[in-house]
Amino acid sequence: MNSSKSLKTGEQNVNEVSRISQGASLKGDIHSSSDIRVDGRVEGNIYSEGRIVVGETARVTGNVYCANADFWGRIDGDIYARDLLSFKGSAVVNGNVHMGRVQVEVGAQLNGVIKTLSEQEFDQLISAAVGVSAAPAAEH
8 A cells, every 4th residue: 555645534533633732832844644733832834634723722833734624723824725724713814825615703813815726726736835645645
């Protein structure tokens, strides 16, 4: 089986979630094949093949690449999502947003350009930005 994976849109086991807890601080890029939850601080780009959740106490400085995301916290950087981005009322985004679909609650602050992407455009952006193919991998 080929070791590279594609971005997922389905559910995963709760034990497969990578977590940066409140009070934790991480400097550097994160790459994960599983979902990621951030409640602490991250300075760097975040790449997940699944869902990224940015909690109310989270502060992210860098770009985010994922299949889906839910934002309650703050991000200073661009966001790229294959499918659905959900911004909750406490979310603060200082950067451009590129996604398939978006849901914005009253109170969310989006400071940047919002652009809807097709899956093909998303795949091209991911490949160029992080050097990872978002297309399904061939099985061997």
